[in-house]
Amino acid sequence: MxxxxxxxxxxxxxxxxxxxxxxxxxxxxxxxxxxxxxxxxxxxxxxxxxxxxxxxxxGFFNAHTHAAMTLLRGSAEDLPLDRWFNEGIWRTESALQEEDVYWGAALAACEMIRSGTVAFADHYFWMHQVARVVQESGMKALLAWCVFGSDFAPEMGPTTLELTEEFVAEFQNSAGGRIKTMLGPHSPYISTERALERSAALAHKLGVGCHIHVSESQGQVNNSFKQFGKSPVAYLNALGIFDNPSIAAHAIYLSDDDIEILRAKNVSVAACPKTHLKLAMRTTRIVDLMRAGVHVALGTDGAASNNDLDMLEVARLAALLQKHDTGDATVLPSTDALKLATQHGARAMGFGNSxxxxxxxxxxxxxxxxxxxxxxxxxxxxxxxxxxxxxxxxxxxxxxxxxxxxxxxxTTLDEEKIMREAERRGLRMTQSKLAQTQQYRAD
Ligand SMILES: [Zn+2]
CATH class of the missing domain: 2.30.40.10 (Urease, subunit C, domain 1)
Incomplete structure (x- = not known):
């Protein structure tokens, strides 16, 4: 070297x-x-x-993203979270093909490197295509193959838990240690109880954690109490999802008991303040979590809700939002904001020596x-x-x-070629979405 x-x-x-x-x-x-x-x-x-x-x-460690969603940048605008999912993202993603993931993630890698990100925690489909991008780009990554595990949502790509197991076995610590893996059950509101139990058992067997979306809206929390008699965090904990060091993305609507579970289970919370602002959600209580001893890192989330993958912007928004929300200008001084975006993310993603x-x-x-x-x-x-x-x-x-x-x-990626290919593929996906919408209306 x-x-x-x-x-x-x-x-x-x-x-x-x-x-x-x-x-x-x-x-x-x-x-x-x-x-x-x-x-x-x-x-x-x-x-x-x-x-x-x-x-x-x-360098910056992006602790929660969906890299290939760069292809959906700007495709679902000015919508609240449920309509953003149902009317925008899930329709467009039904046109996603395996090779799209490679080009979308490659576009993300160009953008991330240009804005100082050295590593990203990715949660998406066909993750061996993202692994290819990591190998070629020279970046580091924590890769989790998203499994919906629901009775109603169509699976994307061959996302069975068995294939996820093969993915972890093949890629854990590959690319000279630059690639690490987790399991990626989507969330407690999409994945069934059975799917979450099976994910927890597999994570235990493989010795890896889970990267999962948690408590993004009050509605999700209310439904969880109605269905399971517990908050989403307590429910996931009872199923064993947090038994190995894991990443909880967003984690906005939390009780004191939830915070204690996250601390005791050494869960890293990945706060994504730009998505929270853009989709008019509340935001992760970073300062409260840190005071309670919870490990907090930062993520961009995907470019379909953030519109870019700039961790510097995320660090700035995190600091500004915490000052604003707490009414205390002294919280999250710049050095601390930088630590969230760098070493906290590194630890959350298993790169503790960075x-x-x-x-x-x-x-x-x-x-x-x-x-x-x-x-x-x-x-x-x-x-x-x-x-x-x-x-x-x-x-x-x-x-x-x-x-x-x-x-x-x-130095490692052919940016011109990647931009051209990503443009073509992104347009193909949204155009096929339009076709679907027309079909939907005709029905
Ligand atoms: Zn996400």
Whole structure:
């Protein structure tokens, strides 16, 4: 693996002391940070980066997304959650083909790398196609093959639990450890009790967690009490879904008892504030959860509800929403918001040696170009990144010591070809949706 020397960077280390270092060097060897500051004189790097006017920080970990839903970007707009699902997404997804997942996820990878994301927790269909994208792009990922497991919803692709088991067996720790897996039962409101029980048993057998949607609306919570006499969190816990470290996406409508379950079971909550704002939901109580000792990370959700996959925007919205909702401007200062978007996500996704700039950590880092009017002066680097920078200010992305974005150019993916192919496939899907709608009306 090539060695790399980054010189003259300012560093937001996000280490235990929140150290900010100026005009510093980082040496990378064998995919890890080998030295910080004092560089051994005999180091002969394969590549040197002059990072003057750049700030280096750990790369972003997107803890909840549906990467291939980039193909549905802008296709279901200005709708509440139930109509967004029923009238938009599920109709369009009925036209989804296996190869679409590859191109949609590849488009997502281009966008994510460009805005500083090094890893993503994906929850979708035909996940070996997403694994292909991870292998080719050089990113890291936690992949969960979504299983509806309902009596009424059509399955998408060959999504039986048995095939999910084969997927986990084949891809867990593949691509040199860059791919990790979980099971992906959709949610307590779609999946049947039997399907959730079987998922929990399989997760136990395979030693993996579950990535699942939880408590996105008050209606879901009310129905859960009516049907099962329990909140969604208590219900999933009773079925054993949280027995291995898992990811609960959204987790908005929570009681104190729910929060205690999430803490005790070491569940990571993936908050997706842009989806919450756009679909007029409430939002995850990040500050309350963290005070209660629950592990919280951030996700973009899919581009069908977020419209982009920019983790910087998500970190900013998380900070702003928490300040606004709590009426307390002191909560979620910029360094903490960055930790949510980086090391908290890394831990949630099973990449515990990433998310910090220190010797021995995985070399998963990004460099922002600070030489722009909106990033001057530099009173507070973390605030400049969270509240002033844009995803497009990311100039370098490095994963396991490999450069995936160099001076704004993608090094591993054919972006032109991917954009053309994704455009064609996205339009094909919505056009077939139109056909269905006409059919539906004719009926
Ligand atoms: Zn989701």
């Amino acid at each position: 090539p060695s790399l020397l980054i010189q003259h960077a300012d560093l937001l280390t996000l280490d235990a002391q929140d150290r900010v270092l100026q005009d510093t060097a980082i040496a990378i060897k064998d995919g890890r940070i080998f030295a910080l500051g004092e560089i051994p004189r005999d180091l002969a790097p394969d590549e040197s980066i002059d990072a003057k006017n750049h700030v280096a920080l750990p 998310g910090v700039l220190q010797v021995g950590a995985d070399a998963d880092l990004i460099l922002f170009n600070l030489d722009k009017p909106h990033l001057v002066p530099r009173h507070n680097l973390a605030a400049n990144i969270v509240h002033s920078a844009r995803g497009g200010d990311v100039n370098y992305v490095i994963v396991n010591g490999k450069v995936l974005l160099r001076q704004g150019e993608l």
